[in-house]
Amino acid sequence: MATEIEDDRATEIASALSGKVRTGETIVVRKGEAGIEVRSSDETPLRRTHPELYGQLLAANEQVVNAGVTYIWVLGLISLTVCVAIHRGWFEKIGTLPIEKFQSFWTYPLVFVAGFIISMYLTEFAEARVYQRWKRSIVEALEKAGMGHYHLLQQIEGHIEVKAISDLIKRDQEFRRVD
Numbered sequence: 176m177a178t179e180i181e182d183d184r185a186t187e188i189a190s191a192l193s194g195k196v197r198t199g200e201t202i203v204v205r206k207g208e209a210g211i212e213v214r215s216s217d218e219t220p221l222r223r224t225h226p227e228l229y230g231q232l233l234a235a236n237e238q239v240v241n242a243g244v245t246y247i248w249v250l251g252l253i254s255l256t257v258c259v260a261i262h263r264g265w266f267e268k269i270g271t272l273p274i275e276k277f278q279s280f281w282t283y284p285l286v287f288v289a290g291f292i293i294s295m296y297l298t299e300f301a302e303a304r305v306y307q308r309w310k311r312s313i314v315e316a317l318e319k320a321g322m323g324h325y326h327l328l329q330q331i332e333g334h335i336e337v338k339a340i341s342d343l344i345k346r347d348q349e350f351r352r353v354d
Contacts, residue, residue, distance in 0.1 A: 221330040221331060225316075228327075231309070231313055233336060235313065236336065236338070236339050238309070239306060240339050242298065242301035242304070242305045243294065243295075243298025243300075243302060246298055247298065250291070251290060251294070258287070261274065261283075261286075262278065264278070328341060
């Protein structure tokens with residue numbers, strides 16, 4: 176019975192909005208203390224209320240996302256070079272072992288996996304450094320806005336454009352402490 180009432184209510188709301196919503200558009204309709212609020216589901220209220228803070232989050236997020244790209248490319252090329260060097264016999268020995276010991280099928284995937292694992296560790300390190308550079312300005316902007324970091328996380332939760340920085344803030348046990 177409750178499902179039928181909810182279905183009727185949803186149908187009524189949908190028919191009231193059908194001429195107002197564009198095809199493919201997603202909106203959020205919320206009844207708050209101030210009345211009915213309507214906004215795009217992709218838009219965070221923070222973008223409207225604190226554009227400076229949101230801009231900082233966007234810039235920090237972009238830098239975090241791109242922090243380890245160079246490591247991935249460089250270690251990929253190093254792995255490829257090592258595989259070619261082993262295959263072509265550019266060395267007679269690696270350590271004390273003759274190069275022929277390394278010229279097996281399993282050597283090449285192991286070299287690439289090792290390069291990938293190392294690049295992931297270096298990428299995590301680079302992301303952490305970028306985050307630490309932005310942390311002070313984000314904390315200062317939050318204080319200026321009179322907002323706590325839990326409120327910030329609530330405001331940006333689920334927004335893909337700031338996901339990387341949001342994840343780092345969530346994991347930071349000492350977010351308020353700025354070194």
